[in-house]
Amino acid sequence: MKSALIFADRDGSELPPLNDRYCPAMLPVLGKPLLEHSLEHCLSLGIETVYVVLDAHAASVRRYFETGARWSLNIHxxxxxxxxxxxxxxxxxxxxxxAPYVAMRGDIWHGLEPNFPRDEGTPKPHRRLGYVVNDAADASIDSLHWQTISRIQIPVFRPDAIDRPCRVYSLGEYHSLALAALSDVFSARDRAIDNPPTTRLLLGAQTRVNHVSLDEGTAFIAEHSRVDIGAQLAGVVSVGRHCLVDRGTRIADSVLLDHTYIGAGLAVKNAIVDQDRIIRVDLNATTTIADSFLLWSNKRPVDGGWLSKALERLIAVCLLPLAALFDFLRRMSAEPRTGSEPGPLRPPLVSRLWAVYTGNIALFGRDEKIAKPLQDSPETPPWQYQYEQLPVGAISPARARLRGQGDLTLLMLTELELNRPRTVGFLAKNLIRCFWSGLKTLLPTARLCSRPTTLPEVSK
Known part of the structure; x- marks a missing residue:
């Protein structure tokens, strides 16, 4: 067999709220999507060409697998x-x-080492849940239709049946599958050792974790993730790719999906954590936390593309006359500097807007002068490193929000909170906020400049 037909067109309506960010075929198990496990099974059978059937909302599958060259497969x-x-x-x-070809579903679990045929001479199980081997091109494969599979009465997935197919029909099944697959990886190793260790840790590439963080149990840390010193992992824990677990966090028997940040002091148990959401599978409850210091997406802000960049430059050119008027009124007012503007004096607004037009800085971003007084501090706060990674901007959203505020720490934390991807909506929202803040600043300054200067009378 040289060809395979894999169906990954399931919409995931039975898996809310995960279905708005993940199609079922991309749910990770042991750091890999379900569809990737199916492709690896195809590769073990000697299959070279794979046809993947997608629905209209599965663009993430194309971005992840592309042409299949990483798996030595030709994907259509x-x-x-x-x-x-x-x-x-x-x-x-x-x-x-x-024909002959393999037809299977790529959005269900087939087992760590499923009993798939390896060549035409091997006695082959022609049909099993979500898997069909066809020797004739006209043989029916309608048994792979998701509506048909979802109506089959099969026992609920159990952790001790990891080698059996699992439909991943509910959030509880997915939670049990992700943790059971991790436990099963170490079971064969433990049987070969007389005194197996009580702590078992499996690490991906480019991970940073302190072994003291794992009290007792099993943990998997996927690639490019970090568990800070002081975080505690208990039971069976699966951490996805590009995750950050901050100090003081306690996680027990939970699954962290990709690009999730868990802040200091947060405790999670028997849950699926998806960026800003905690899904308790035992209580069938979902909690959304709108606090980026406790739970948030760890994705790098996505650039809005050429449209937002072009709009930034166009807006900067349009704001140059107003900026010149603003700088003129500020000079005419000749107000002495107070604690309301900490740090070194910023360049004139006209110069900063011109830097936006030339593409050197962004229109909205952090004030590069604001962090310098704290750089010489003996104990640098951990969030200051995140602040310094923000793009430098001509206009600071934090200064516009906290006009006249002199607390450096508050300004930096507000800048982190207001940081968003550079999209058209982000530009529009900050323009309105900064226009209103600038108007409040210009009106008192204009009245001060237009006020006639009177000298006090000197009594003779």
């Missing part, structure tokens, strides 16, 4: 139509998919 994507059966999809592909 087929867009499914509403209500289309697997047999109709097969006929639409045509002669490109020759």
């Amino acid at each position: 994507y087929v867009l499914s139509r509403q209500g289309e059966s697997p047999d109709r999809v097969r006929r639409r592909i045509g002669q490109s998919l020759n």
